[in-house]
Amino acid sequence: MSTETLQSIESAIRSVVNNQGLAVKPESRLVEDLGLESIDLLDVSSELENSLGWELDFREVAEFMAKQSGKPADMKSIRVQNLLDFIAQKA
Numbered sequence: 001m002s003t004e005t006l007q008s009i010e011s012a013i014r015s016v017v018n019n020q021g022l023a024v025k026p027e028s029r030l031v032e033d034l035g036l037e038s039i040d041l042l043d044v045s046s047e048l049e050n051s052l053g054w055e056l057d058f059r060e061v062a063e064f065m066a067k068q069s070g071k072p073a074d075m076k077s078i079r080v081q082n083l084l085d086f087i088a089q090k091a
Contacts (some may be wrong), residue, residue, distance in 0.1 A: 007050040009024070
C-alpha cells in the first residue's frame, strides 16, 4: 500500500466532510463509517483526480470489488482499502 496514496485519500475525505480529525482507516467504509453521501463521493473523486492525475469513478471501484470477490458490490460498500487496491491496479 502506498503511504502517499493513503494520505491523498485521507486528505480528500477529510476535506470533503470538513473534519480534519476524522479517523480514516483502510477498513473504514466510506458511507457507513465515514458518513459520506453520494454527492460527497463526487467531491472525493474530484479531490483525488487532482492528486492522481486521472478521474476516479466509484462505479468502477464497485465493479472492481465485485470481480475480486465474486459477489455483488455497490458504492455503499466501498472501503478505503478498496480504493487503495483499485488505484494500485490502475497505476
